[in-house]
Amino acid sequence: MCLTCGLCSSGCPASGLEGMDPRKFVRMAALGMGETLLQTPWVWMCTMCKRCQHVCPMHIDIPALVYEARQHWPREKRPRGIVASCDASLKTETSSAMGVSPTDFEFVVRDMLDEVRTTQKGFENIVAPLNKKGAMFFLNQNSREPVTEPDEMVPLWKILNYVGADWTYGTLGWAAENYCMFAADDEAWERIVRTKVQAVEDLGAKIWLNTE
Amino acid sequence: MESIITWYARWIREGKLPVTSDWNAELRLKFTVQDPCQLVRKSLGDSIANDLRFVVKKLVGEENFVDMHPNKSNNYCCGGGGGALQAGFPEQRRAYGLRKRNQILATGAHYCIAPCHNCHSQIHDLAEYYGKKWHTIHLWTLICLSLGILGENERAYLGDELAALGL
Numbered sequence: 147m148c149l150t151c152g153l154c155s156s157g158c159p160a161s162g163l164e165g166m167d168p169r170k171f172v173r174m175a176a177l178g179m180g181e182t183l184l185q186t187p188w189v190w191m192c193t194m195c196k197r198c199q200h201v202c203p204m205h206i207d208i209p210a211l212v213y214e215a216r217q218h219w220p221r222e223k224r225p226r227g228i229v230a231s232c233d234a235s236l237k238t239e240t241s242s243a244m245g246v247s248p249t250d251f252e253f254v255v256r257d258m259l260d261e262v263r264t265t266q267k268g269f270e271n272i273v274a275p276l277n278k279k280g281a282m283f284f285l286n287q288n289s290r291e292p293v294t295e296p297d298e299m300v301p302l303w304k305i306l307n308y309v310g311a312d313w314t315y316g317t318l319g320w321a322a323e324n325y326c327m328f329a330a331d332d333e334a335w336e337r338i339v340r341t342k343v344q345a346v347e348d349l350g351a352k353i354w355l356n357t358e
Numbered sequence: 359m360e361s362i363i364t365w366y367a368r369w370i371r372e373g374k375l376p377v378t379s380d381w382n383a384e385l386r387l388k389f390t391v392q393d394p395c396q397l398v399r400k401s402l403g404d405s406i407a408n409d410l411r412f413v414v415k416k417l418v419g420e421e422n423f424v425d426m427h428p429n430k431s432n433n434y435c436c437g438g439g440g441g442a443l444q445a446g447f448p449e450q451r452r453a454y455g456l457r458k459r460n461q462i463l464a465t466g467a468h469y470c471i472a473p474c475h476n477c478h479s480q481i482h483d484l485a486e487y488y489g490k491k492w493h494t495i496h497l498w499t500l501i502c503l504s505l506g507i508l509g510e511n512e513r514a515y516l517g518d519e520l521a522a523l524g525l
Contacts, residue, residue, distance in 0.1 A: 159457040195395040195435030227444030288475040301498040328441025358473040
């Protein structure tokens with residue numbers, strides 16, 4: 147039950163885009179104007195950040211409405227960038243939205259590790275384990291690092307080595323991102339999550355560690 | 359699933375990660391931090407936001423940390439979430455990000471720490487687009503900088519004043 151107070155809209159950075167805001171969205175839904183809501187591209191500009199719900203005195207889950215509206219868009223009409231990233235992640239066991247294969251990931255990690263060991267003093271013995279069984283941490287990694295800036299993985303490795311953490315990457319299911327969620331594709335979203343969980347469980351890791 | 363930020367805080371408290379803000383004693387560079395929605399409001403709440411601030415203050419010095427307002431669970435989304443970075447509406451994404459830009463500018467910070475990939479990409483893009491008024495960095499960069507173990511090729515997001523510090 148919306149009280150029409152407008153706290154949602156006043157705290158929403160997407161208010162005003164496409165002439166829409168969270169209060170308007172929820173009022174239109176309440177007034178049976180669903181057909182119009184299914185047309186507005188605003189649902190792809192809202193980030194479903196949940197701040198509107200956080201400040202709502204009635205805790206109305208407006209982001210869930212937005213998500214449902216996204217689901218009503220035919221898949222071919224949804225933003226191509228989001229759908230393509232989802233599709234790419236479904237095509238590889240790594241779940242990488244940039245389509246990185248297990249062997250590519252392994253190559254990048256080993257190559258980068260080799261470079262650090264040979265060029266950085268004091269890091270001759272640094273490790274970045276792959277597929278180690280029974281580690282404390284299974285670390286995930288955003289695809290952007292291995293693909294576009296592998297040097298950015300190194301500080302993370304250094305920290306984990308510094309504290310003596312028992313950690314590993316998995317060549318399967320290591321990708322941190324899940325664009326199928328953004329694509330509002332429930333089935334694919336679940337498949338991606340299950341692939342990742344399986345990878346963590348297969349290695350017997352204790353904690354699935356989400357990186358920055 | 360756990361966040362590495364919880365562990366950074368734990369390792370610092372346990373003395374395993376002896377970070378210091380000595381490097382910033384004279385520089386007095388100001389830092390602010392983004393609260394990633396997915397991490398804070400949507401999952402771990404203010405406890406992770408507090409861990410995040412504990413880590414950042416240890417790294418830069420308490421007096422050099424300037425919080426955004428509003429903050430923690432009440433902070434604004436950067437505008438890069440929910441697939442927005444790939445949604446094909448860059449103009450609207452940057453209009454959304456204006457609020458984040460204004461928040462960051464109001465802190466007067468030289469650096470915005472963005473411990474989430476979506477946030478990092480978006481806030482870095484906002485800085486580039488709106489006049490390069492701040493630098494956008496990962497937490498891991500700052501931890502290694504503080505420990506004196508940040509390599510030459512690991513400084514892509516640092517400003518000139520930190521480009522060679524500790525090398």
